[in-house]
Structure formats: structure tokens, C-alpha cells
Amino acid sequence: MGSCDKLKIKSQQKAKFNYLFLKYNRVLLVDLTNVNSFQIQNCKKSFDKNSVLIFQKNSLIRKILKSYANNKQDIDLFCSFVSGNVGLIFSKLNPFEINEILESNKVYASPKLGQVSHCDVVIPAGQTEMLPDSTSLFQSLNIQTKIQKGQIEILSPVNLLKKGQKVGNFEFLLLQKLNIKPFSYKIAIKKILDHCMCYDAYILDIKSEEVSKLAQTLINNLDLITTFIGYPSYTCIDRAAKKISNHLFLLDKLIKL
Structure with missing residues (x-):
């Protein structure tokens, strides 16, 4: 292949990435180890027009990602995990929806002789x-x-x-x-790059109940802080209004006795 052909291919690849970065604001790095082509095709069908799964050389992926660095630290962190048999998913869906699609296309398999078990x-x-x-x-x-x-x-x-x-x-x-x-095999999410902010895939295992509990704890802590500094918050006012309402109700009952 001549140098002109190589330059043309690189130009086409860069143009493709340009298009993907403009269309999608979320990029997921996925591990494709032991994933067969049938699984990949099924996932692509499930994505429909909301996501695109692509494969490129790891060196090219790192190079192109760094050229779009708005947040260099997060991009560098994301790129540090670009190794092995990996791909990129460009998507408009939230990571939980993508993970559900990948999970639904998981396959189970018998172990091979001499294989290292990846679970009990x-x-x-x-x-x-x-x-x-x-x-x-x-x-x-x-x-x-x-x-x-x-x-x-x-x-x-x-x-x-x-x-x-x-x-x-x-x-x-x-x-x-x-x-x-x-043993089970699926396209596994390694890292998520959301609006150039990188975070781990373990957040996908957090249940909605845990999020609600954490949110309530944060609200309670905020109430304590605002009460201490004498700056009322909405929840403080709401709680105070309910207490006043209860006191007025009791007072009305006592007056009528």
C-alpha cells in the first residue's frame, strides 16, 4: 500500500471519528475478550440508531481520543485502559441502558480443559x-x-x-x-467517557434504592448545615411548616375541649 493510500485511509478514519464525536456525547470503552461475532451482531441490532460499536487499533484510538481532549486528565485516564481486545461504543443512551443491552446478549459456556476459572x-x-x-x-x-x-x-x-x-x-x-x-461472556464496559468526564463502570451495579438512600443522607446533612449557619433551605422550611401545621391542629383541638 502506497503512502498516498495510507494518508487517505487515515483521513477517512479521522473524518469518521469527527462525525461520531459530533453526533454522540458519550463514549464507552468495552472489553471484547471471548465475545463471538454472533453476540456482537446482536448487540449492534439492539443498539439500533442510538449507538455505534467500532473497532480500531488501540494506538489509533488513543491518538484520536487525545486530539479531542477538553479535559486532559480524564482523557488520559480513559486512554490508559485502552489495551487488549477492546472497542468503543459511541452512544446517546445512558450507560445503564447500554449495560442492559449487553447483559441481554450474554452467553453461557462450558469451560475448556486447562482454562483458568474466572469464578467459583x-x-x-x-x-x-x-x-x-x-x-x-x-x-x-x-x-x-x-x-x-x-x-x-x-x-x-x-x-x-x-x-x-x-x-x-x-x-x-x-x-x-x-x-x-x-462461565458467561459478554461485551463488558470498562470505562465511561461522558461529556469528556471519565468514570468507572462499577456505578452500573449501584441500585436505585442505594442512590435514594444516599440522596436522602445528603439532604439531611445539608439541612443540618443550613440550620447551623442560620440559612434556611427549602426542606427546612417545608419541615417547619409541617410542624407548625401539626401544632395548630393540636391547639385547635385543645380550644374545642
Whole structure:
């Protein structure tokens, strides 16, 4: 490829990013590790016209993002996480809506032999469909069983794999025979760049009840401060009005006695 062609491609890429930054004010960095093309296509369909998922070389992503830096510190932080198998989602949707779409396209899979487990895997107690000739497999893993109605029954829950543990031959065979798919894969949000302000994806796990509780705590703290400095706030006035109303109601009752 000649130098002219390379310059043309770079110009087209920059023009594409220019368009995306003008149209969308929110950029999400996503991890695509172990995500298949079918999942990606389904997510793109679910986004409709509200979001765009793109892939580029990490070096190019960092370079272009830094060229749009209104808040250099946040952009640098965002770019520091651009590594590995990642992509960008440009979106008009809020991060919670995007996360719901990604979560709905999550797939479950059986582990591969020698794979490192990324979660604890617990085998539940109860009846299986395995025949008595497989008892030796359970014995190899020190799993207590009994034969019930011609099938193997697991007597108590078993922590088969711990997070970070490699999947051995016996663990692999047992999960295959029990048809248990303990691992899940999805497009995972790593970082969010919202109007050039960077924040972590862990906020997506915060429940609305927790937000309401925090907001109420902040309001109460504000009331204490405004009361202390003698500067009335709306909530202070509202509370005082309710107290006065209650006192007037009681006073009216006493007068009528």
C-alpha cells in the first residue's frame, strides 16, 4: 500500500471519528475478550440508531481520543485502559441502558480443559441423570454420592472450582456430563467517557434504592448545615411548616375541649 493510500485511509478514519464525536456525547470503552461475532451482531441490532460499536487499533484510538481532549486528565485516564481486545461504543443512551443491552446478549459456556476459572463453580446437591458406572468420576473429586432410583445423587453442594483455578481433566469431564455451563461472556464496559468526564463502570451495579438512600443522607446533612449557619433551605422550611401545621391542629383541638 502506497503512502498516498495510507494518508487517505487515515483521513477517512479521522473524518469518521469527527462525525461520531459530533453526533454522540458519550463514549464507552468495552472489553471484547471471548465475545463471538454472533453476540456482537446482536448487540449492534439492539443498539439500533442510538449507538455505534467500532473497532480500531488501540494506538489509533488513543491518538484520536487525545486530539479531542477538553479535559486532559480524564482523557488520559480513559486512554490508559485502552489495551487488549477492546472497542468503543459511541452512544446517546445512558450507560445503564447500554449495560442492559449487553447483559441481554450474554452467553453461557462450558469451560475448556486447562482454562483458568474466572469464578467459583458450585455443583448443587441433588439427583443427576448420570448412571452408576460414573461413580468413579465423583470419587476422584471426593464428591459424596449415593445411588437413587438407578441414578447418581450428589449429597451436598460441592465447590468444584475456585476463581483462578485451572480446569483439570476430572472437573472438565464432570461439568460436561452434568451439562453445566458456569462461565458467561459478554461485551463488558470498562470505562465511561461522558461529556469528556471519565468514570468507572462499577456505578452500573449501584441500585436505585442505594442512590435514594444516599440522596436522602445528603439532604439531611445539608439541612443540618443550613440550620447551623442560620440559612434556611427549602426542606427546612417545608419541615417547619409541617410542624407548625401539626401544632395548630393540636391547639385547635385543645380550644374545642
